[in-house]
Amino acid sequence: xxxxxxxxxxxxxxxxxxxxxxxxxxxxxxxxxxxxxxxxxxxxxxxxxxxxxxxxxxxxxxxxxxxxxxxxxxxxxxxxxxxxxxxxxxxxxxxxxxxxxxxxxxxxxxxxxxxxxxxxxxxxxxxxxxxxxxxxxxxxxxxxxxxxxxxxxxxxxxxxxxxxxxxxxxxxxxxxxxxxxxxxxxxxxxxxxxxxxxxxxxxxxxxxxxxxxxxxxxxxxxxxxxxxxxxxxxxxxxxxxxxxxxxxxxxxxxxxxxxxxxxxxxxxxxxxxxxxxxxxxxxxxxxxxxxxxxxxxxxxxxxxxxxxxxxxxxxxxxxxxxxxxxxxxxxxx
Amino acid sequence: xxxxxxxxxxxxxxxxxxxxxxxxxxxxxxxxxxxxxxxxxxxxxxxxxxxxxxxxxxxxxxxxxxxxxxxxxxxxxxxxxxxxxxxxxxxxxxxxxxxxxxxxxxxxxxxxxxxxxxxxxxxxxxxxxxxxxxxxxxxxxxxxxxxxxxxxxxxxxxxxxxxxxxxxxxxxxxxxxxxxxxxxxxxxxxxxxxxxxxxxxxxxxxxxxxxxxxxxxxxxxxxxxxxxxxxxxxxxxxxxxxxxxxxxxxxxxxxxxxxxxxxxxxxxxxxxxxxxxxxxxxxxxxxxxxxxxxxx
Numbered sequence: 006x007x008x009x010x011x012x013x014x015x016x017x018x019x020x021x022x023x024x025x026x027x028x029x030x031x032x033x034x035x036x037x038x039x040x041x042x043x044x045x046x047x048x049x050x051x052x053x054x055x056x057x058x059x060x061x062x063x064x065x066x067x068x069x070x071x072x073x074x075x076x077x078x079x080x081x082x083x084x085x086x087x088x089x090x091x092x093x094x095x096x097x098x099x100x101x102x103x104x105x106x107x108x109x110x111x112x113x114x115x116x117x118x119x120x121x122x123x124x125x126x127x128x129x130x131x132x133x134x135x136x137x138x139x140x141x142x143x144x145x146x147x148x149x150x151x152x153x154x155x156x157x158x159x160x161x162x163x164x165x166x167x168x169x170x171x172x173x174x175x176x177x178x179x180x181x182x183x184x185x186x187x188x189x190x191x192x193x194x195x196x197x198x199x200x201x202x203x204x205x206x207x208x209x210x211x212x213x214x215x216x217x218x219x220x221x222x223x224x225x226x227x228x229x230x231x232x233x234x235x236x237x238x239x240x241x242x243x244x245x246x247x248x249x250x251x252x253x254x255x256x257x258x259x260x261x262x263x264x265x266x267x268x269x270x271x272x273x274x275x276x277x278x279x280x281x282x283x284x285x286x287x288x289x290x291x292x293x294x295x296x297x298x299x300x301x302x303x304x305x306x307x308x309x310x311x312x313x314x315x316x317x318x319x320x321x322x323x324x325x326x327x328x329x330x331x332x333x334x335x336x337x338x
Numbered sequence: 339x340x341x342x343x344x345x346x347x348x349x350x351x352x353x354x355x356x357x358x359x360x361x362x363x364x365x366x367x368x369x370x371x372x373x374x375x376x377x378x379x380x381x382x383x384x385x386x387x388x389x390x391x392x393x394x395x396x397x398x399x400x401x402x403x404x405x406x407x408x409x410x411x412x413x414x415x416x417x418x419x420x421x422x423x424x425x426x427x428x429x430x431x432x433x434x435x436x437x438x439x440x441x442x443x444x445x446x447x448x449x450x451x452x453x454x455x456x457x458x459x460x461x462x463x464x465x466x467x468x469x470x471x472x473x474x475x476x477x478x479x480x481x482x483x484x485x486x487x488x489x490x491x492x493x494x495x496x497x498x499x500x501x502x503x504x505x506x507x508x509x510x511x512x513x514x515x516x517x518x519x520x521x522x523x524x525x526x527x528x529x530x531x532x533x534x535x536x537x538x539x540x541x542x543x544x545x546x547x548x549x550x551x552x553x554x555x556x557x558x559x560x561x562x563x564x565x566x567x568x569x570x571x572x573x574x575x576x577x578x579x580x581x582x583x584x585x586x587x588x589x590x591x592x593x594x595x596x597x598x599x600x601x602x603x604x605x606x607x608x609x610x611x612x613x614x615x616x617x618x619x620x621x622x623x624x625x626x627x628x629x630x631x632x633x634x
Contacts, residue, residue, distance in 0.1 A: 098585075127445060134585035135562075208452075233576075234453070247587035253580045256453040256569070259597060262577050270590070 040203075050271040052186060053159075053198050055279055057167070059174040059287045067175020071167040074198070075157035078164055080171040085145035099142040103129040103149045105164060112156045125151075125161055132165050132185065132240045132250035138178040147177065158200040159187040161252075165240050166276065173284055182280055183249055185240035186272040188265045190233055190257070197268060199236070207236060207255065233257050239269035243277050342554050352559050356544045361556070367549035368603065375492075375614060377500040383476075385501025389493035392553065393483025396490055398475060398497040404518065405472040407463065414454065415462020416472040419447045421490070427482040436479075442583070443477070443490055449579035450491070450536040450567035456578040457535055461528075464506055465516055471503060484554035487565050491538035492611060498535060499615050502527035536569040536578045537611070539604045541596040543588060548596050550603050562586030564596045568604025575601045 053074035062068035067082035088100060105125040107118050133149065149171070151164045162185035169183040189199045189207060196203055235255020241248050251266060316323075344352075355361045363371070371392035380386035383399035390396075407414055421443045423436025430436070451457045462471040475497065477490055505521040505528060521527075542552040542563040552560060567579040580597070582588070588596070 123441070124445060127441065128581075131581070131583060131585075135587040139585070234455075235577075242587055246589055248582070248590060248593055249587045250582050251580065251593065252582075253577060254449050254452055255578070256455040257577045259575070259577060259601060262580075262597070263594060266590070266593075 047195050047197055047268065050197065050268055050275070052272050052276050052279070055276070057170055057280065057283045059170050059283060065175075067171045067173075067177070069167050069171035069174055071163055071170070073159055073163040073166070074200075075155055076159055076163050077154040078160075078167045079152045079154060080164065080167040081150045081152075082168075082171045082175040082177065083148050083150070084175070085142045085147045085177075088144055088146050097140075097143070099137075099139040099144070100146040101130060101134055101137055101139060101149070102146060103133055103151065103168070105129055105151045105153065107153045107156070111153045125164065128161055128238075128250070128252060129164055129168065132161075132252075133168055133172075133183070135247070135249040136169065136179050136181060136183045136242060137172065138180060141178055156201055158202075158204050159198050161185070161238050162187045162240070165250075166280065170280060170283065174287070181242035181244045181247070182277055182284075183240055183242055184273040184276040184280060185238060185250075186269045186276060187236065187238050188268045188272075189236040189255075190261060190265060192232065192234070195265070195268070197272065204236070207234060233261055235261075235265075237262070237265045237269060239266055239273065241270055241273045243274060342558055344555060344558050348555070349559050352556060353545045356547050356549060356556075359547075361549070363553065365551075367547060368599070370551045370607070371553070373492075375496055375611075375618075377496055377615070377618060384503065385497050385499070387493050387496035387500055389489055389496065391483070391485060391489045391492075391551070393481055394485060394489045395479070395481035395483075396486075396493040397478045397480055398490075398493040399478075400497050400501045401474040401476065402501070402503060403472045403474065404464070404469055407467060407470040409467070411459070412467035413463045414459035415470040417451055417457065417459075417462075417475065418472065419444045419451075419475050419477065419494075421447075421477045421479065423479045423482075427479050439486070443486060446487060446538060446565055446567070446579065446581065447475075447491065447494065449581075450538060450569075451578075453569075453578050455534065455571065455576070456567075456569045458531060461530055462503075464518065465508055468516060469508075469518060473498075473501070482554065484557050485540055485551050487538040487540045488551060491536065491567075492607070495532055495535045495537060495611065496615060498530050499532045501530055503530070504528075532612075534569050534571050536567045537604050537608055539566045539568055539600040539607070540564070541566060541600045541603075542584075543586070543592065543596070548592070548599050550599065560584060560586075562588050564588075564593065564600065566597060566600030566604065568601055568608065570605060570608050575605050577601075 056072040057069065059069045061070040061079070062081060065081050065083055069080050071078050071080075085099065103126055105122050107122060112118065129149075129151065137147065149168050151168060153160060153164070165183060165185035169179075172179055173182070186197075187199060188195065188197050189203065190196070191203070191207055199207075233256055235253060235257040238250070238252045239248060240250040253262060257265070352362060356367065359366050361367070365371070374390040375387065377385070377387045379388050379397070380399045384402045385400040386398060388395075388397045405416060407416070421440040423431040423440050425432045425436070427436075454460075462473065464470055475494055477494065479486065479490075504524075505526045507519045507521070508516045509519065511517050539550060540552065540563050541548050541550055542556060542560045544552075544556060544560045549556070552563070557563075562582055562584045564582050565580060567577060569576045569578045577597075
């Protein structure tokens with residue numbers, strides 16, 4: 006259907022642009038064919054390669070940077086500030102606001118960015134509300150800002166993980182550590198931590214699922230079971246096995262829903278170990294820094310004490326005399 | 339949701355009622371409040387419905403427009419939701435006060451209608467890749483009495499059932515351009531299939547128990563609620579979008595209970611709604627009761 010013929014680009018010295026400008030419904034199928042398909046029942050319930058670092062921005066107290074595979078996210082927690090317009094419903098709880106922003110280079114298509122930002126902000130706020138002790142800052146609002154540097158799927162779950170670390174780093178009291186992960190099902194294959202391409206396939210190429218061949222499948226729908234597709238994002242607080250948020254989209258039977266949720270909960274458990282490790286390492290590092298600082302100040306104190314001691318021995322007059330300097334503007338008589 | 343001020347004693351009373359399976363208004367935990375549903379009230383819209391669920395009052399109008407389909411989904415039509423929280427409902431909605439709530443409702447509806455299995459976008463297609471219908475579903479909240487998600491989804495489904503798309507014939511002109519001719523006869527129209535259109539069921543957790551259709555007072559008492567979107571397909575219930583809301587967390591087992599409760603209630607609600615809509619449609623001529631309207 007929509008195929009753009011490759012035009013020689015004069016700027017690139019006659020080379021043609023490798024990437025195609027438009028994708029077509031057919032591309033989705035091609036991509037799926039080329040994809041390495043996971044087993045129907047995934048055994049290895051592990052997160053992607055993850056890097057988390059707390060306290061990366063020096064201008065605010067709480068910040069964290071996280072890489073989840075190729076997805077890169079930066080979260081910042083600013084200290085609570087007083088509500089400008091307090092209303093009755095907000096009296097008994099602090100207010101949590103989360104804002105998600107895409108860096109200009111984070112994603113290929115720019116049209117859908119404002120809508121996605123809005124959706125992600127709203128979902129992130131819902132996921133973070135249960136974990137923050139909101140009763141501790143009545144009449145205050147807490148702003149959490151997330152900047153997405155690179156998008157390769159699992160955006161919301163990565164943002165939740167990153168915000169969790171940033172909240173702890175900023176010293177806001179939380180009930181527990183929060184971890185989140187994503188799983189999706191497409192054409193009977195379960196994909197854990199789906200990539201951006203996979204998520205796009207789920208949403209954009211919706212024709213690919215279910216009744217794909219038009220008229221003849223219409224007769225089959227009564228006999229053939231419905232082909233499920235869908236995505237689940239689960240955020241959990243594992244100390245008391247609580248689920249903070251479980252967002253699902255797509256079309257799933259209740260059994261598949263519970264199955265996918267259990268997969269994500271298992272991934273959350275292993276992510277939790279990692280987050281715990283990062284945070285303890287961070288505390289230890291901070292402790293060492295504090296110790297070093299203390300040792301340095303102790304040394305300084307000792308030096309000053311020695312000076313004072315020496316001066317006492319030499320007598321006060323000498324000390325005063327030694328400190329009187331000749332005034333260069335007053336000529337000696 | 340609209341805020342109701344409750345004292346601790348009142349909250350305890352509601353909580354005890356829920357524990358006894360006998361709520362303030364005499365319902366059990368699985369009961370809905372009485373509903374009033376009317377369709378075809380708004381003469382300027384292609385389809386409309388008004389739903390009153392005890393104190394919650396919703397008016398939905400569906401408008402249609404012809405558009406060019408998305409190149410990635412050439413045989414799909416489009417849907418767009420818009421929720422307006424009228425300041426009549428609560429003074430809190432004045433200015434931009436209702437926009438958060440409106441956005442939340444729009445997002446959950448969009449999420450529920452996203453899948454082509456939940457809403458058959460193919461029925462909105464005129465010429466694949468060239469012309470399709472776009473439906474604007476405008477939802478007006480006239481009064482807020484709790485359980486907005488359920489009320490809004492029920493009203494939207496009823497309005498979609500009531501929507502009449504004029505029959506369109508296409509003629510092929512030169513150079514592959516097609517010209518659409520819209521039928522002049524207002525009775526010559528097509529309907530939209532609503533069998534699989536999802537309904538949202540809010541399962542609210544108060545104390546240790548889950549209940550459906552919370553009133554505004556009960557919503558204040560609840561720690562967390564789960565919005566379950568139920569779509570019926572070949573007599574089986576499917577989930578087309580669920581999420582937790584209300585700022586609390588729940589255990590996995592509680593969640594499974596909520597899910598099951600939501601699914602069974604959704605299934606029941608769906609059959610009842612379909613029955614009522616069919617009954618209303620069949621009542622034509624003198625048998626048809628006079629429309630009451632939303633201002634009564």
